Amino acid sequence: MIEPIAFHEEWLESPPHFRLEPILGYLARSANECLFQVNESGSEVTRCIPVNGEKPIVTIGSGTDGRIRLSFRGVAASRMPGLSDSVRQYVCDWLDWHRDMAPFYEMAANDPLLRGPADRFHGLRLVGVPDLFEALGWAILGQQINLAFAYTLKRRLVEAYGDSAVDERGVRHWTFPAAETVAALRPEDLTAMSITTKKAEYLISVAGLVADGSLTKERLLSAGSLREAERTLTSIRGIGPWTAHYVAMRCLRFPDAFPIQDVGLHLAIRKILGTEAKPAIPEILGLSAGWRGWEAYATFFLWRTLY
DNA sequence: TTCCAGGTTTCCT
DNA sequence: AGGAAACATGGA
Numbered sequence: 001m002i003e004p005i006a007f008h009e010e011w012l013e014s015p016p017h018f019r020l021e022p023i024l025g026y027l028a029r030s031a032n033e034c035l036f037q038v039n040e041s042g043s044e045v046t047r048c049i050p051v052n053g054e055k056p057i058v059t060i061g062s063g064t065d066g067r068i069r070l071s072f073r074g075v076a077a078s079r080m081p082g083l084s085d086s087v088r089q090y091v092c093d094w095l096d097w098h099r100d101m102a103p104f105y106e107m108a109a110n111d112p113l114l115r116g117p118a119d120r121f122h123g124l125r126l127v128g129v130p131d132l133f134e135a136l137g138w139a140i141l142g143q144q145i146n147l148a149f150a151y152t153l154k155r156r157l158v159e160a161y162g163d164s165a166v167d168e169r170g171v172r173h174w175t176f177p178a179a180e181t182v183a184a185l186r187p188e189d190l191t192a193m194s195i196t197t198k199k200a201e202y203l204i205s206v207a208g209l210v211a212d213g214s215l216t217k218e219r220l221l222s223a224g225s226l227r228e229a230e231r232t233l234t235s236i237r238g239i240g241p242w243t244a245h246y247v248a249m250r251c252l253r254f255p256d257a258f259p260i261q262d263v264g265l266h267l268a269i270r271k272i273l274g275t276e277a278k279p280a281i282p283e284i285l286g287l288s289a290g291w292r293g294w295e296a297y298a299t300f301f302l303w304r305t306l307y
Numbered sequence: 308t309t310c311c312a313g314g315t316t317t318c319c320t
Numbered sequence: 321a322g323g324a325a326a327c328a329t330g331g332a
Contacts, residue, residue, distance in 0.1 A: 139313085146312040149330050196328050198315080240315045264313045303313080 019123020202238025258295035
């Protein structure tokens with residue numbers, strides 16, 4: 001006898017300065033994204049969120065009254081209890097739901113670089129990558145290659161070694177490969193999909209650190225300071241300052257994380273200033289002086305202007 | 308074909 | 321400490 005598949009739905013009040021539209025716009029930036037899917041009308045996003053040993057397929061959309069609709073399916077009814085709390089927790093982390101954004105908008109209103117983006121993308125949140133290995137893996141994959149190619153590499157990795165769940169319409173929803181899985185690979189397994197030799201080594205060794213528990217989110221957060229987390233991360237081969245700050249920003253959620261070497265950031269600044277050349281680091285330090293404590297958000301809003 | 312991309316390591320002075 | 325060079329592959 002087949003157990004009934006449950007469907008769960010709930011509605012959440014949007015916090016102040018939270019709008020799904022600019023968030024979905026960001027999530028839809030690559031048609032090659034393989035870990036979640038924004039629907040054609042851009043009104044909702046769907047992804048598999050592995051929690052409590054289950055693989056619910058979760059959809060986040062907005063109602064006409066501004067409330068946010070959270071629904072999930074694909075889980076046996078008997079396994080549902082307790083799941084909605086975990087799913088909601090993941091979604092809140094993913095979308096930085098609880099951030100008090102008022103100070104950011106106050107600051108941005110008087111900032112020459114942020115004024116425009118903060119207005120144009122009002123309600124945008126710093127979309128996170130809650131899983132540490134996913135954040136590290138995505139950052140390493142994206143080092144020094146264009147974003148389009150990075151998405152292609154991620155898709156190859158995910159579809160080869162990730163887990164997945166199939167919904168009632170037969171659509172497969174992927175999750176990022178487990179650290180344990182990647183830790184057990186040989187470099188050739190990854191170079192075969194055009195991941196460079198070095199990155200293959202980095203990915204496998206970082207996966208090993210995560211898999212054996214020596215590198216955890218809790219440990220990186222426990223020291224409390226961005227500087228400590230950065231030092232721990234950059235001591236690992238394959239993780240430089242950009243990757244450390246990228247992970248601090250999108251996974252550890254340090255608000256002052258600041259991947260200042262990021263090419264995307266440079267391109268966004270150049271675009272807003274209308275200059276010919278990309279800004280030099282000392283110039284960016286000057287331009288960002290007023291962002292103190294909001295560097296991660298400032299970076300994210302500037303990225304958003306590129307897509 | 309050339310340039311460059313959400314860098315990091317290694318090797319120089 | 322600071323800077324150049326090597327790496328390595330595809331997208332536009």
